């Protein structure tokens with residue numbers, strides 16, 4: 001039993017709102033960065049998400065692996081825990097360093113690249 005993609009995104013990305021529409025690829029605000037118009041899409045059936053703007057993509061397992069820095073097997077356990085609500089953070093409090101990038105490596109937050117001026121909003 002694995003967790004639905006929306007459960008995973010809601011868990012790791014505070015403030016992310018699942019879209020109402022649930023069939024096929026549904027446009028949604030990218031969970032990985034702030035934006036005002038949806039550039040990402042989530043697929044409830046496939047349990048996957050992808051962003052055309054920043055390249056953020058993944059499924060339930062790969063997102064958990066990136067967010068928690070765990071192996072595939074551990075991510076599967078996490079997914080099961082998320083689906084039944086028994087999820088506990090692996091290492092004390094979950095760390096939310098390095099902004100909201102999923103594909104940044106955990107622990108490298110303070111060496112994040114500065115945002116170039118043309119990308120600032």
Ligand SMILES: [Zn+2]
Pocket residue numbers: 030031032033039040051052053054055056
């Ligand atoms: Zn994005």
